[in-house]
Amino acid sequence: MRNQIRDEIESGQAKTIVTRFPPEPNGFLHIGHAKSIWVNFGLAEQFGGRCHLRFDDTNPAKEEQAYIDAIQEDIRWLGYEWSGAVRFASDYFDQLYAWAQHLVREGKAYVDDLSPEEIREYRGTLTEPGRPSPYRDRSVDENLDLLERMRLGEFDEGAKVLRARIDMAAPNINLRDPILYRIRHAHHHQTGDAWKIYPSYDFTHGQSDAIEGITHSLCTLEFEDHRPLYEWFLDQLPVPSRPRQTEFARMNVNYTVTSKRKLKLLVDQNVVDGWDDPRMPTISGLRRRGYTPASLRKFCDMTGVSRAANVVDIAMLHFAIRSDLEDNAPRAMCVLDPLKVVLTNVPADHDEAFEVPGHPAREDMGMRRLPFTREIWIDRDDFMEEPPKKFFRLAPGKEVRLRNGYVIRCDEVIKGGGGEIEALHCSVDFDTLGKNPEGRKVKGVIHWVSAEHGVPVEVRLYDNLFLDEAPDRDKDADFLEHLNPESLIVVEGIAEPALAKVEPEARYQFERVGYFCADRHACRDGKLVFNRTVGLKDSWAKIQKKQS
RNA sequence: UGGGGUAUCGCCAAGUGGUAAGGCACUGGUUUCUGGUACCAGCAUUCCCAGGUUCGAAUCCUGGUACCCCAGCCA
Numbered sequence: 001m002r003n004q005i006r007d008e009i010e011s012g013q014a015k016t017i018v019t020r021f022p023p024e025p026n027g028f029l030h031i032g033h034a035k036s037i038w039v040n041f042g043l044a045e046q047f048g049g050r051c052h053l054r055f056d057d058t059n060p061a062k063e064e065q066a067y068i069d070a071i072q073e074d075i076r077w078l079g080y081e082w083s084g085a086v087r088f089a090s091d092y093f094d095q096l097y098a099w100a101q102h103l104v105r106e107g108k109a110y111v112d113d114l115s116p117e118e119i120r121e122y123r124g125t126l127t128e129p130g131r132p133s134p135y136r137d138r139s140v141d142e143n144l145d146l147l148e149r150m151r152l153g154e155f156d157e158g159a160k161v162l163r164a165r166i167d168m169a170a171p172n173i174n175l176r177d178p179i180l181y182r183i184r185h186a187h188h189h190q191t192g193d194a195w196k197i198y199p200s201y202d203f204t205h206g207q208s209d210a211i212e213g214i215t216h217s218l219c220t221l222e223f224e225d226h227r228p229l230y231e232w233f234l235d236q237l238p239v240p241s242r243p244r245q246t247e248f249a250r251m252n253v254n255y256t257v258t259s260k261r262k263l264k265l266l267v268d269q270n271v272v273d274g275w276d277d278p279r280m281p282t283i284s285g286l287r288r289r290g291y292t293p294a295s296l297r298k299f300c301d302m303t304g305v306s307r308a309a310n311v312v313d314i315a316m317l318h319f320a321i322r323s324d325l326e327d328n329a330p331r332a333m334c335v336l337d338p339l340k341v342v343l344t345n346v347p348a349d350h351d352e353a354f355e356v357p358g359h360p361a362r363e364d365m366g367m368r369r370l371p372f373t374r375e376i377w378i379d380r381d382d383f384m385e386e387p388p389k390k391f392f393r394l395a396p397g398k399e400v401r402l403r404n405g406y407v408i409r410c411d412e413v414i415k416g417g418g419g420e421i422e423a424l425h426c427s428v429d430f431d432t433l434g435k436n437p438e439g440r441k442v443k444g445v446i447h448w449v450s451a452e453h454g455v456p457v458e459v460r461l462y463d464n465l466f467l468d469e470a471p472d473r474d475k476d477a478d479f480l481e482h483l484n485p486e487s488l489i490v491v492e493g494i495a496e497p498a499l500a501k502v503e504p505e506a507r508y509q510f511e512r513v514g515y516f517c518a519d520r521h522a523c524r525d526g527k528l529v530f531n532r533t534v535g536l537k538d539s540w541a542k543i544q545k546k547q548s
Numbered sequence: 549u550g551g552g553g554u555a556u557c558g559c560c561a562a563g564u565g566g567u568a569a570g571g572c573a574c575u576g577g578u579u580u581c582u583g584g585u586a587c588c589a590g591c592a593u594u595c596c597c598a599g600g601u602u603c604g605a606a607u608c609c610u611g612g613u614a615c616c617c618c619a620g621c622c623a
Binding site: 022023026056058061062115116119123124125126127128157158160161163170171172174181182198200201202204205221222223227228247249251254302303304305306307309311312315316318322323326327331333360361392393402404434435436442444445446447509512513536537538539543 | 549550551552553554555558559560561562571572573580581582583584585586615616617618619620621622623
């Protein structure tokens with residue numbers, strides 16, 4: 001597609017390119033829309049053209065102002081700005097109506113009194129041609145009069161429609177006298193009660209493109225069958241420009257669903273915490289999860305555009321955000337499953353602090369203070385009483401380095417009455433700060449937090465919402481059966497004190513654990529809530545799996 | 549059984565008659581105060597199948613096969 005446009009530009013066939021992103025304001029944008037946004041805005045940007053935002057608002061029954069606002073916020077957050085004002089298909093209702101009258105005068109459209117059921121019957125099937133409606137040959141004057149009275153609201157919803165007169169026997173069902181206008185006595189979020197009839201998608205989209213001077217009307221494959229109709233209208237009507245429709249395959253991601261119906265169901269049944277729940281594949285959900293605009297754009301770039309059916313591995317999305325945050329997220333230490341460690345050769349009043357870099361490779365991120373005291377927390381995962389081979393962490397009699405600090409040795413395991421491990425007694429080798437110990441190698445490094453200075457944090461460990469990589473594989477089997485019961489696990493952790501004053505949406509790498517983002521709703525009034533965006537790669541987990 | 553599409557590595561995806569890019573994943577290894585990162589190496593004698601044209605075919609031709617979309621007064 002990029003090549004096609006480049007050729008057009010280089011051959012002088014096209015001087016500039018104008019695209020548009022045309023969402024219907026009836027739901028939240030999701031990862032699939034991000035792809036479309038990236039394609040439309042990105043192409044325009046690349047070729048020095050423009051991209052419009054146009055709400056395709058021809059169905060007042062399903063649309064809401066709230067969606068209009070949310071969609072604009074999502075697009076801007078992704079880093080794009082549309083050319084000119086926000087546009088609406090409803091801006092063109094007057095022109096569209098005039099063009100409908102034009103078609104009627106030309107004998108190319110008629111008012112049909114058939115009921116919805118009759119229209120379906122008359123349309124025929126995939127293999128049988130349709131039959132003409134008995135109202136197909138009304139006079140121009142009668143059609144004009146009826147159409148005007150439809151507009152004025154003289155008829156009930158469903159009583160009449162305006163149809164194009166094309167070919168009831170066309171092998172392409174879209175050409176069997178498609179519906180141009182239907183009666184809807186509904187309040188419209190933009191035009192109020194001015195209209196009692198609303199144009200269909202087919203009668204609106206191409207002409208809106210033409211009015212705006214769109215050169216490339218990019219859409220998904222399911223509209224390919226509509227292209228002949230798109231062109232038919234442009235041929236019949238005195239439109240000011242000639243846009244061209246090009247289709248590409250929509251993007252799917254495994255372990256997710258993106259149909260608006262299913263997403264809405266998840267929200268309505270409180271399976272998730274709203275449209276922006278961090279497990280939702282919506283743009284606002286991904287944002288709250290901690291994805292960056294750049295990572296989403298990179299993901300789109302990595303996956304590309306083609307016409308083949310595709311299901312992108314969610315591992316690619318994970319890669320996109322990890323590689324962004326690896327470079328751009330400051331580091332911090334946070335213990336998720338605390339185990340107390342008493343450093344027996346450190347005095348109780350010892351209060352040392354290390355100055356450590358905010359990021360191992362980004363000097364511009366400065367330094368942070370890491371207090372070190374007699375009692376610290378480590379993660380339970382980092383200790384094993386009977387360690388298997390290749391376990392480089394702490395174990396009785398073994399040494400490990402405290403990240404950014406000293407090497408310690410585990411001298412004693414303190415157990416409670418039930419045999420559960422309550423604490424560890426360890427001793428510090430004070431000759432190991434910033435240097436390796438003499439005569440031996442300590443391979444393991446673990447993260448830790450001063451018990452005295454650490455701050456409590458709520459950590460929300462998110463995972464895929466579904467266990468099956470194709471949750472909606474079965475046509476109508478319930479996709480909710482594939483829900484992951486562990487898609488959210490909330491733990492109380494302890495973080496280093498530098499995290500005490502984070503801003504909502506601040507992103508960190510919790511060293512050795514993963515990337516986390518301060519929740520933009522819950523992180524208020526001093527409360528600290530972090531969402532796990534994605535874990536770090538864990539090759540120890542792989543080794544363990546192999547060993548067992 | 550009508551019309552419109554698509555088939556290249558486990559997943560994306562370049563390639564448009566000159567002898568199969570790249571990314572993700574995976575597998576080894578090096579470096580490392582993150583079992584992270586980085587770096588190095590490996591990973592399609594073959595492009596849905598079968599014929600054909602050609603000096604030469606993923607690319608052209610013929611015939612198959614599989615999968616996706618279309619019968620809303622949704623978009």
